[in-house]
Amino acid sequence: MGAMPARARGPRVPYPAGGRLVPVTADGETIVVIEDDRNISDLVALYLRREGFRVLQAEDAEKGLAYVDRDRPKLVVVDIGLPGELDGLDVCRRLRSSGDVPVVMLTARDDEVDRVIGLELGADDYVTKPFSPRELVARVRAILRRAGAPNRTEPSVLEVGEIVVDTGRREVRQGETVVALTSREFDLLAYLAVNGGLALSRRQLLDGVWGEGWYGDERTVDVHVRQLRKKLGDALPLTTVWGVGYRLG
Numbered sequence: 001m002g003a004m005p006a007r008a009r010g011p012r013v014p015y016p017a018g019g020r021l022v023p024v025t026a027d028g029e030t031i032v033v034i035e036d037d038r039n040i041s042d043l044v045a046l047y048l049r050r051e052g053f054r055v056l057q058a059e060d061a062e063k064g065l066a067y068v069d070r071d072r073p074k075l076v077v078v079d080i081g082l083p084g085e086l087d088g089l090d091v092c093r094r095l096r097s098s099g100d101v102p103v104v105m106l107t108a109r110d111d112e113v114d115r116v117i118g119l120e121l122g123a124d125d126y127v128t129k130p131f132s133p134r135e136l137v138a139r140v141r142a143i144l145r146r147a148g149a150p151n152r153t154e155p156s157v158l159e160v161g162e163i164v165v166d167t168g169r170r171e172v173r174q175g176e177t178v179v180a181l182t183s184r185e186f187d188l189l190a191y192l193a194v195n196g197g198l199a200l201s202r203r204q205l206l207d208g209v210w211g212e213g214w215y216g217d218e219r220t221v222d223v224h225v226r227q228l229r230k231k232l233g234d235a236l237p238l239t240t241v242w243g244v245g246y247r248l249g
């Protein structure tokens, strides 16, 4: 294991390409905020509206999901703790099974487990209460910048051992099988593949995949690596480089 270098067909270019400098134009784009604490919901909505977003506030999961269905928002902010049948993790799960709208979770300080589960379910980021609305807005902007960045990367097909990473189709194949990855898991794998053979620190991976505006926890990388290992098993020639981070190939 580990001897197989990533082999690039097509141009070898940084991934994702240059998108971080593209400004966000909020332009009345919709964000759904799902939070039962009225004060927090209003504060978040206030700050997002100031940025030019149209904000729909829902106090429970059912109403929030209905807004998502109806209004196709650019992003969803969801609190983990919600009243009623479904909590914030259920919301993440449902959003992931039906599309790839970015999700930011709000979590309580001692909710480490929920946070990890949320990231595994495909949430893009989280902020821990109490948070500053400014920080939340910064994260929302960073996510939308990435999501809205024109893809200037020439599509390429990277082979890593038995795994094929197709950045044009945003598809990962293992033999004939397409492996279902979340959007973030795909970005991480593609970034590792483009930099195949190099040991990358968690910080480098955060900067490269989550974006330099992302000032979250480095353990986020570990959570996503664990998911990649779970989904790709032994076919993934990914080595943990102690004291550094990870190396693919």
Ligand code: CA
Pocket: 035, 036, 037, 079, 080, 081, 082
């Ligand atoms: Ca709550």
